[in-house]
Structure formats: structure tokens, C-alpha cells
């Protein structure tokens with residue numbers, strides 16, 4: 229169990245995993261506030277976007293290729309982000325980069341739904357148009373109806389009101405319609421991306437999985453997809469709509485009175501002043517908080533997986549103490565983050581208020597001087613509100629977009645992880661073994677530096693039963709991995725009869741193989757289906773026969789639901805030995821030409837092990853069986869025993885021959901008693 233750091237500086241440590249929970253923690257830092265919009269009293273129907281929760285740099289919580297616990301923050305920084313270090317505010321460039329990033333990431337999925345896209349765009353345009361017409365109608369209402377001497381006032385009034393009423397109703401229906409289509413569109417696109425990502429995962433190499441933390445992968449589906457989802461969910465209503473209305477509002481202002489409009493344009497520089505000074509700090513605070521949150525989740529994570537130890541050693545108090553330390557760090561960071569975020573927003577509303585007073589004063593003066601009509605003044609006021617409201621929306625959406633875009637980068641890192649080398653289309657199959665498996669001068673290294681297998685020469689005749697033994701870490705499992713082509717040798721060749729397996733199609737190789745591991749994962753489906761995974765299409769009778777051979781039939785029958793018992797995630801409900809036997813049944817039903825067992829009976833008691841070994845001997849008739857084990861008592865009957873030490877083959881022969889040699893094997897045998 230990892231020691232808990234006690235100093236706050238170590239918040240950079242994210243620990244084992246950054247599970248989905250982190251999404252919740254992180255989201256808490258920047259989720260949409262439900263408070264009514266402060267910047268714009270003019271309109272309240274639209275939910276206010278997230279407080280500017282610039283979680284910008286928060287995505288690279290974990291990097292799949294760092295081995296050490298402490299992650300390196302520089303790792304994922306690229307040019308844009310360095311840019312941001314120098315100019316700590318949301319520049320237009322940064323915002324555009326974020327939008328472009330989101331667009332690039334989602335477009336391939338979005339474009340598959342052209343009809344929905346068209347409907348959403350149509351709805352957006354309709355809503356924008358109506359929101360522009362509304363204040364304009366105020367002008368006519370006041371100038372041409374309310375303060376006019378004309379005779380047909382009433383009918384004009386009624387016409388305007390009816391037109392607005394009908395328009396409002398139609399627009400409302402259109403907005404409901406397009407919001408629905410937008411939900412369909414975005415959710416479908418997200419589902420497509422998730423599926424693509426999962427499919428990609430299935431193509432990645434064993435090497436990738438051995439060097440990547442589970443949390444680094446699941447965080448892509450959890451917090452990262454969550455951030456993209458958040459940005460895409462609000463893209464239309466918080467990003468596009470306010471942006472279009474902003475443009476329309478500017479045109480309208482200049483149409484109403486260009487002098488006043490010029491003053492109002494000061495809005496743009498002045499709303500940027502506050503964020504310019506504060507948002508850099510807010511970004512940093514958000515980042516620090518997210519790291520603190522990750523640290524907190526790591527503690528919880530560790531605690532859950534270590535509950536046995538916590539209970540056995542009475543570590544409850546210590547555990548709470550560790551948690552509380554992290555919790556306080558998180559609290560401190562959260563205070564800073566929340567307050568700075570609020571200040572980014574406040575600085576905008578305060579500036580807008582100041583400018584508004586100026587516009588209001590000038591407007592009132594011009595109206596008083598009869599330079600502009602009362603209707604123009606009021607309509608202008610209304611557009612001004614609208615504008616400040618929309619600026620608020622756009623500026624607050626930008627951090628959400630930046631976070632989402634950052635997350636797309638993190639997800640893309642995974643997409644860019646090269647799929648394991650594909651078998652060439654014309655790669656030959658490996659015919660079912662008839663003569664031998666031959667390792668010739670095989671070298672192999674996991675890391676590219678130290679060799680884990682050195683100059684291995686080994687021949688396993690077809691139909692033979694052989695064992696690979698040796699001290700822990702000597703490379704026994706690695707030999708099986710090479711034979712299955714989970715990894716390719718760095719030197720030498722492995723042949724099944726005349727086929728070099730590296731040049732052949734993987735499927736044809738694995739079709740004739742079955743393996744049972746020490747730790748066997750059962751899927752969360754029924755026991756019957758778990759066994760049937762060995763050979764899809766096997767009948768229920770085959771399944772039971774395999775279970776009988778694996779000495780697990782009686783146990784399964786004793787379960788209330790028998791073969792239909794669903795095993796629960798990772799087969800938690802079954803003991804290690806029971807899982808092992810189900811896995812053996814899964815291998816048996818496959819009817820493999822080559823059966824590999826990697827400590828496959830290690831979790832069994834002596835009696836059961838002997839029974840299974842007997843079965844395995846029986847079913848190994850006509851097959852090639854390679855057993856990797858520490859239990860020398862179970863290999864005495866083997867045709868050949870290969871002894872590995874530090875990745876080299878040091879001895880081989882039958883049990884008796886090896887004992888006579890008085891070498892490593894004889895020593896191991898003596899130790900085994």
C-alpha cells in the first residue's frame with residue numbers, strides 16, 4: 229500500500245487511478261450554477277452557464293506512460309498552453325483554438341446526422357431573428373403608437389401585439405423542437421465517439437495495457453468525455469445562440485443610433501479588463517483544485533481496495549486522518565477557485581454596470597434634446613441589456629469550451645495510441661499443429677533495454693506434455709505470452725510446424741490455443757455463458773461436460789440458479805479456486821490443439837488439484853500441453869521439463885533425468901520437499 233504523503237506540496241500525486249468519480253468531483257468545481265443570471269435581468273429563461281470554471285489545464289491528471297506516481301505537469305503542455313502561461317487570460321485566440329478543437333473532435337460524429345444539424349441551425353436562426361425583432365417592435369410601439377397622434381393607433385397596437393404573440397408562440401414551439409433535436413444530435417454523437425474509443429481500446433497491444441494505469445483509461449470515458457459532453461450539451465444554447473444574438477444586437481444598435489452604438493461598443497474592451505487580470509489566477513486555481521480533487525479520489529480509491537487491510541490492522545483512524553489531510557487541501561483550493569471564479573464574473577458585471585450608466589446618461593440626454601426618439605432610446609436600452617447578457621454568456625461559455633477542448637486532447641492521446649500491428653491481409657494462417665513448436669534463439673525484452681528472455685531454444689513435440697518451471701520472475705509466463713503472440717520476440721523465431729508465428733495471422737494461431745491463467749477474470753454474465761466463451765456455439769451439453777471435466781459441475785449445480793448464475797463483476801462472488809475451475813472449463817470446451825496452463829491450479833487445494841491434474845492429463849491426450857507451475861509435484865509425469873532461470877533455459881529433461889543432474893531443478897525439488 230502506498231504511503232500517504234503528509235505535506236500539501238504532494239498534491240500532485242494522483243495515485244493509482246482517476247476513476248469516473250473524479251468527474252463528479254471535478255464537475256462540482258465548475259458545474260452550471262442554477263442561480264439566476266446576474267448580468268442580465270432582461271431575460272431569464274436561459275439557464276446561466278457555468279461560473280467561468282476554467283478547468284483549462286485540468287485534463288492531464290494522469291499520463292498513461294508515466295511510471296512514477298508523481299505526474300509531470302509539463303508532459304502534456306503544448307504550444308497553446310505555454311501561450312496561456314504567458315498571457316493568463318482567455319484571449320480570442322485561445323477561445324478560437326478551443327472551439328476549433330471541439331469542432332475537429334466532434335465533427336466526424338456530428339456530420340453523420342445532417343438532417344438534425346440542419347434543424348438545429350434553422351431553429352437557432354429563427355430564435356435569433358425573433359430576439360432581434362422584439363426590441364425593434366418596442367421602438368415602433370412607442371414612437372408610432374403610444375406617443376403618436378395618428379387615428380389608427382389602436383389597430384396598429386393590436387397588430388403589433390398579435391404579431392408578437394403569434395411570433396412568440398411559434399418561436400417557442402420551434403425552440404422546443406430544436407432543443408429536442410439538439411439533445412438527440414449531441415447524445416448520438418457522444419455515443420458514437422464513446423463506441424469508437426472503446427473499439428480502439430480493443431485494438432491496443434498487450435504492451436500498452438501493461439504500461440497503462442486503468443484509471444488513465446477510464447478517465448477518458450469518465451471525466452474527459454464528461455467535459456466534452458458538457459461543452460457540446462451547451463454549445464448551442466450557451467455558445468452559438470448568444471453569439472448570433474450578439475452579432476444581430478450590434479447591427480441593431482448601429483441601426484438605431486450609431487453614436488450611442490459606438491459608446492456601447494466600449495463594452496467589449498471593458499468586459500475584458502477584469503478577466504484579463506483575474507482569469508489567469510482562476511485558471512490556476514481550478515487546476516490546483518482539480519489536482520487536489522484527484523488526490524482525494526485516489527485516497528478513497530486506495531481505501532476501498534484496501535478495506536481488508538484497513539480492517540485487519542485497525543487502520544480506520546489512520547485512514548480518516550489521511551483522508552482529512554487531503555480533504556483540507558481540497559477545501560483550501562476550492563475556496564480560492566470559487567472566489568476567483570466569482571470575481572471573474574463580477575468584474576464583468578461591474579464593468580457592464582458602469583458602462584450602462586454612461587450609455588443610459590447619454591441616451592437620456594439625447595432623448596431630452598430630442599436628438600433621438602423615446603422609442604429609439606428604450607429600444608436601445610433593451611438591446612444593450614441583451615448585448616451584455618449575451619456577452620456574459622459567451623464569456624462564460626468559453627472556459628467550458630476550453631475545458632472540453634482540453635479533454636478532447638487527452639482523449640485524442642488515446643485515439644493516437646497506435647493499434648497493435650495489424651496482420652497483413654495476405655498473412656498465411658497457422659495450420660493446426662502436427663509436428664512441433666520450436667523456439668529458435670529467441671530474445672525478448674519488454675522495455676527494450678534489459679532482456680527478459682535470452683537465446684531461448686526449446687522444442688515441444690506435438691502431443692507432448694511439457695512443463696516450464698523456474699524461480700519467480702524467470703520468464704515462464706513470458707514464454708507463453710510469446711507463443712500466444714501477445715508480444716513478438718525481439719530476436720529469433722518461434723515456429724509452429726513450418727509457420728513462423730510472427731508472420732502469420734494471429735487468429736489462426738489463437739484458434740488452436742487455450743490458456744488458463746492464475747488470475748481468471750469472469751465476465752458479468754451467467755456461468756454457462758462464461759464457459760461458452762471458450763467456443764461460441766457450443767451446446768449446453770458441451771458446457772456441462774466441460775464443467776464436469778474441470779470438477780466444477782457439482783458446485784455450479786449447488787447454486788440456486790445453477791448454470792444461469794450471473795457471476796458478478798470480475799467474478800467477485802466466487803473463490804479463486806472456483807474461478808480457476810470455470811476458466812479451465814472454458815479452456816477445455818475450446819478443444820484446443822495447444823493447451824497452456826499458467827499456474828492454473830495454484831488456487832486449488834491438494835485434493836482438487838490432483839483430480840484436475842488427472843483430468844488434464846486425460847484431456848491432454850492428442851494435444852500439446854504446456855504447463856507453467858511452481859508446484860513441482862504436479863509435473864513429475866511430464867514428458868519434458870524445461871527449467872528457466874533469469875530468462876535462460878538452464879536445464880531440460882524428464883523429472884528423473886533432472887534429479888540425476890543435481891542442478892537447479894534438483895535444488896528446487898529439494899526445497900519443495
Ligand SMILES: Nc1ncnc2c1ncn2[C@@H]1O[C@H](COP(=O)(O)OP(=O)(O)OP(=O)(O)O)[C@@H](O)[C@H]1O
Nearest residue numbers: 438439674675680699700701702703704705706707
Ligand atoms: N509487462 C511487463 N513489462 C516489463 N517487464 C515485465 C512485464 N511482465 C513481466 N516483466 C518482467 O519480466 C520478467 C519475467 O516475468 P514473467 O512474468 O515471465 O516471470 P514468471 O517466471 O512467470 O514469474 P512468476 O513465477 O512469478 O509468475 C520479470 O523480471 C518481470 O519483472
Ligand SMILES: [Mg+2]
Nearest residue numbers: 704705706826
Ligand atoms: Mg508467471
